[in-house]
Amino acid sequence: MIEVRYFANIREAMGLSQEQFPAQTITTVATLLEALMHKHGEKAHAVLAATKVLMAVNQEVASLSTAVSDGDEVAFFPPVTGG
Numbered sequence: 001m002i003e004v005r006y007f008a009n010i011r012e013a014m015g016l017s018q019e020q021f022p023a024q025t026i027t028t029v030a031t032l033l034e035a036l037m038h039k040h041g042e043k044a045h046a047v048l049a050a051t052k053v054l055m056a057v058n059q060e061v062a063s064l065s066t067a068v069s070d071g072d073e074v075a076f077f078p079p080v081t082g083g
Contacts, residue, residue, distance in 0.1 A: 002026060002068060004036065007077035013047040014040065023070035029055050030064040032074055052079050 001020040011017045021039075026032045037045045047053070055062045056075045068074060 002032065003073040005073065005075040007075065009078055010047050010076050013043060026068050028064065029062050029066045029068055029074060032068055048076060054079060
């Protein structure tokens with residue numbers, strides 16, 4: 001299983017802070033995103049398809065092409081701003 005975590009406004013839009021997703025067909029962050037959008041429909045597409053969504057695999061910044069495998073944690077979060 002892949003542990004998926006959502007933070008801030010993404011968590012609010014998805015209606016959950018985390019979920020587990022079967023790893024059988026997941027090879028990259030991109031394939032995980034596609035599967036999540038298929039599972040959750042429009043609400044996931046609206047927030048996860050945004051170009052400013054940041055991703056991390058096992059707490060390291062990731063891109064769409066980053067490999068994902070069974071036991072990994074993948075997090076989605078908005079850009080961090082501050083001052």
